[in-house]
Amino acid sequence: MAAGLHISISAERLLTLGGLNITNSMFTSVLVSLLLISFAIITKFKLKNVSKPTVIQNFAEMIVEALHGLVHGVTGDLKRTRLFFPFISTFFLVIILNNWLGLIPGVGTIKLLVNEEAAKVEEVSQTEKASDHSNVLVDSVQASEAVATEEAITLETEEATQEETPSEHSGPVAVPIFRPGTADINTTISLALISIIVTQIFGVKYLKFGYFKKFINFSSPIMFFVGILELISEFAKIISFAFRLFGNIFAGEVLLVVMAFLFPVILPMPFYGLELFVGFIQALVFSMLTLVFFNMATISHEEH
Amino acid sequence: MDIQLTQILFQIINFSVVLGALTFLLYKPVIKIFDERALRIEEGQKAAELAIKTKDELDKEKKKAENEHKKERAKIINDAQEEAKQRAQEIISTARKETKEEQAKLLGGWKEEKTQLIKEAKSEMTDAIIAISAKVIGKTLDTKAQQKLIDEEINLIIKNL
Numbered sequence: 137m138a139a140g141l142h143i144s145i146s147a148e149r150l151l152t153l154g155g156l157n158i159t160n161s162m163f164t165s166v167l168v169s170l171l172l173i174s175f176a177i178i179t180k181f182k183l184k185n186v187s188k189p190t191v192i193q194n195f196a197e198m199i200v201e202a203l204h205g206l207v208h209g210v211t212g213d214l215k216r217t218r219l220f221f222p223f224i225s226t227f228f229l230v231i232i233l234n235n236w237l238g239l240i241p242g243v244g245t246i247k248l249l250v251n252e253e254a255a256k257v258e259e260v261s262q263t264e265k266a267s268d269h270s271n272v273l274v275d276s277v278q279a280s281e282a283v284a285t286e287e288a289i290t291l292e293t294e295e296a297t298q299e300e301t302p303s304e305h306s307g308p309v310a311v312p313i314f315r316p317g318t319a320d321i322n323t324t325i326s327l328a329l330i331s332i333i334v335t336q337i338f339g340v341k342y343l344k345f346g347y348f349k350k351f352i353n354f355s356s357p358i359m360f361f362v363g364i365l366e367l368i369s370e371f372a373k374i375i376s377f378a379f380r381l382f383g384n385i386f387a388g389e390v391l392l393v394v395m396a397f398l399f400p401v402i403l404p405m406p407f408y409g410l411e412l413f414v415g416f417i418q419a420l421v422f423s424m425l426t427l428v429f430f431n432m433a434t435i436s437h438e439e440h
Numbered sequence: 441m442d443i444q445l446t447q448i449l450f451q452i453i454n455f456s457v458v459l460g461a462l463t464f465l466l467y468k469p470v471i472k473i474f475d476e477r478a479l480r481i482e483e484g485q486k487a488a489e490l491a492i493k494t495k496d497e498l499d500k501e502k503k504k505a506e507n508e509h510k511k512e513r514a515k516i517i518n519d520a521q522e523e524a525k526q527r528a529q530e531i532i533s534t535a536r537k538e539t540k541e542e543q544a545k546l547l548g549g550w551k552e553e554k555t556q557l558i559k560e561a562k563s564e565m566t567d568a569i570i571a572i573s574a575k576v577i578g579k580t581l582d583t584k585a586q587q588k589l590i591d592e593e594i595n596l597i598i599k600n601l
Binding site (some may be wrong): 230 | 450474
């Protein structure tokens with residue numbers, strides 16, 4: 137039983153290119169990007185303004201129309217819709233594809249043998265970062281319970297690492313090639329950063345320097361305090377965005393792995409359905425929250 | 441958790457590339473098509489509205505023309521009927537007049553002819569009676585007396601006719 141279960145809270149390194157560690161989540165993210173870009177290129181060449189569009193054009197129009205309608209429903213202003221739409225749509229498509237790619241059967245089981253040196257480097261880096269036990273290779277069902285809280289994960293990781301270290305690094309380590317990009321905290325942090333930075337840019341674009349009144353306001357002591365809270369909330373948004381998405385998707389991954397480990401036939405099926413739904417909802421939540429933040433940043437206090 | 445700045449930067453660049461590619465290859469062309477389609481639909485709607493308006497106007501004009509034609513037709517028929525009546529009366533009165541004239545003319549001619557015929561008959565009968573009476577009685581009667589007697593007899597005959 138202990139041999140099959142493989143859960144790692146952080147993305148695992150596949151190879152190093154020019155000093156950059158290529159992890160399995162990066163690989164999957166690039167794959168998703170290539171898929172999206174390929175679809176966009178095919179659509180671009182198939183697009184024709186005719187009364188009977190092709191299947192691909194219909195599909196592209198369906199997606200764009202639905203997302204455009206969603207954005208326009210919130211902004212209610214065509215100029216804002218056209219400005220926000222590319223960001224919101226790209227967030228949605230990138231996140232949903234990353235979420236769903238992890239559900240394709242075989243994605244977690246196609247593995248690459250990474251040499252011992254790489255694994256050792258990994259181990260050293262983990263030992264140096266005493267407080268940061270990111271790579272978890274758990275050969276026990278108990279690890280699934282550890283997903284519930286970060287503290288629990290850390291404790292289980294310490295135990296697991298202590299138990300498994302001698303056998304684990306004795307030879308090449310099998311690492312899954314694919315891992316959903318959104319199941320990696322680095323991806324979700326980068327998405328959250330983009331969302332918040334672009335929100336500030338749009339705020340300044342629409343309200344000029346008046347946008348900063350939200351954060352720095354000396355009109356009254358209360359407003360000054362509110363400004364500080366607003367400033368803190370901007371940083372809180374990054375954490376909230378990143379950990380919500382990462383937590384939901386990673387938890388789903390763990391749930392599926394554990395269910396498949398306990399009973400590989402039939403039992404995981406409802407959970408796959410659930411994860412499909414969660415993947416969609418998380419993409420929608422991220423996109424909608426970003427859209428609301430964009431919209432709020434571009435509306436002045438008086439207008440609001 | 442292993443938070444690495446290089447990976448975050450990589451993901452930001454990756455997202456930016458996808459954003460740019462999708463914006464220029466997917467969103468803009470599709471939205472352009474939507475706009476063109478919306479414009480075409482709007483133009484179509486305007487043309488349809490204009491066509492409906494024109495049709496309504498034409499219908500109104502047609503109805504107006506029909507009404508005018510109806511009135512004109514009725515007027516023409518009335519006039520024609522009036523004229524026909526008048527003409528008929530004229531024809532009838534002319535015919536009556538002509539008939540009366542013809543009748544009077546014929547009657548005048550007939551009377552004259554009758555008088556002439558009677559005169560001739562009287563003369564022939566007188567001659568015949570004179571000849572017969574001369575043969576019967578063996579003498580010739582006085583012409584005036586004979587004439588008077590004959591005239592009386594003939595008038596009696598004519599009266600009895």
